Amino acid sequence: MKNFPSIEDLRQQARRRVPKMFFDYAEAGSYSQETLRANRADMEKVKLRQRILRDVDQRDTSTTIMGEKVSLPLALAPIGLGGMMYGDGEILACRAAQAAGIPYTLSTMSINSIEDVAGAVDKPFWFQLYVMRDRGFMKELIQRAAAAKCSALMLTVDLQVLGQRHCDVRNGLTVPPEIKLKNIIDIATKPAWAFSILKGKRKTFGNLAGHVKGMENVNSLAQWTASQFDPTLSWKDVEWIKSIWPGKLFLKGVLDVEDARIAAKTGVAAISVSNHGGRQLDGAPSAISALPRVVDAVGSELEILFDSGVRTGSDMVRALALGARACIIGRPYIYGLGAGGQAGVARAIEILGKELDITMALCGVKNVRDIDRRVLADWDSNR
Numbered sequence: 001m002k003n004f005p006s007i008e009d010l011r012q013q014a015r016r017r018v019p020k021m022f023f024d025y026a027e028a029g030s031y032s033q034e035t036l037r038a039n040r041a042d043m044e045k046v047k048l049r050q051r052i053l054r055d056v057d058q059r060d061t062s063t064t065i066m067g068e069k070v071s072l073p074l075a076l077a078p079i080g081l082g083g084m085m086y087g088d089g090e091i092l093a094c095r096a097a098q099a100a101g102i103p104y105t106l107s108t109m110s111i112n113s114i115e116d117v118a119g120a121v122d123k124p125f126w127f128q129l130y131v132m133r134d135r136g137f138m139k140e141l142i143q144r145a146a147a148a149k150c151s152a153l154m155l156t157v158d159l160q161v162l163g164q165r166h167c168d169v170r171n172g173l174t175v176p177p178e179i180k181l182k183n184i185i186d187i188a189t190k191p192a193w194a195f196s197i198l199k200g201k202r203k204t205f206g207n208l209a210g211h212v213k214g215m216e217n218v219n220s221l222a223q224w225t226a227s228q229f230d231p232t233l234s235w236k237d238v239e240w241i242k243s244i245w246p247g248k249l250f251l252k253g254v255l256d257v258e259d260a261r262i263a264a265k266t267g268v269a270a271i272s273v274s275n276h277g278g279r280q281l282d283g284a285p286s287a288i289s290a291l292p293r294v295v296d297a298v299g300s301e302l303e304i305l306f307d308s309g310v311r312t313g314s315d316m317v318r319a320l321a322l323g324a325r326a327c328i329i330g331r332p333y334i335y336g337l338g339a340g341g342q343a344g345v346a347r348a349i350e351i352l353g354k355e356l357d358i359t360m361a362l363c364g365v366k367n368v369r370d371i372d373r374r375v376l377a378d379w380d381s382n383r
């Protein structure tokens, strides 16, 4: 995959290889996509400080995330339907992450199940939990993640209801795809994709199949999600989950300082400052603009992770400079997955790692753990 020099190149290749319904699903934000655009626009406003003559030989990008050693300050995000970008997509993405020495997060809404992934990889991975109405099933899922030796549980807290992506409605997104003429033509022009999906273990939500009623007759993904996801989700559930999950628990989807303060009091190991990649509350601030406020409020109490809008290694430096311990990426690796399966995900991680390393050198930093606000061009004015 060496002829794909950037995440944007992987994106273009994924667009060519993946049927429109699934590419659009991965690409889109909710409603008018204001927040999706703000994630990128605000990221690019954060300027880095160019430094010279500082001997930046022998750089080190390794660090820890919640105590786990990692080769890069990076983790792969949970992606519902990841296995629709490429057959067995979750297994392949997890293998690529583990080979690169970074964590992979399996979504509740994955195609491969927890057990499929656990049986196909060497090391523990993280599991992401969406809270559904059936708490008995939730408890079962948590126990399955514990039995699979998942090393952290990521509780996503910003999807108490589903933000609509208009393209999913227009495209009639269902899992597996409905046999309609439009879909048949689209799939027929994507033979490599179709072959990989046919070879894959599963064609629907692996963690839910056989457990959740109505799975077999999904008319629209949005309708089904609305019927299963629990809008009563509250801080009490965080306590409940903490009481039954034996390992590290962290929250993904914190954007507000008041919420961050409450989260810190619950004793979770970390929070991820995130707006779900612009897929939930449209009109919410960009994640990068929310990050420094959250770090200032609770950064001394727990680890702050960051996602939503990272596309380059310099974006990683920006987020780290503003106080994140590590970044979590969604679309960048999903583009890699659609572009070339495991090799594509490996390439996405390699691209970001190399860009991070070069950016560190040009900012005069040798160790990723030394990245702080002094790396920002407007640091003087922040002093």
Ligand SMILES: Cc1cc2nc3c(=O)[nH]c(=O)nc-3n(C[C@H](O)[C@H](O)[C@H](O)COP(=O)(O)O)c2cc1C
Binding pocket: 025, 026, 027, 077, 078, 079, 080, 081, 107, 108, 109, 128, 156, 252, 274, 275, 276, 277, 278, 279, 307, 308, 309, 310, 328, 329, 330, 331, 332, 334
């Ligand atoms: C196609 C797609 C599916 C997603 N599915 C989930 C999911 O199942 N669970 C979850 O917590 N977040 C999910 N997210 C959000 C990501 O985990 C992450 O927050 C987001 O992608 C980060 O933004 P980025 O794509 O700009 O890197 C999804 C995002 C995308 C793009």
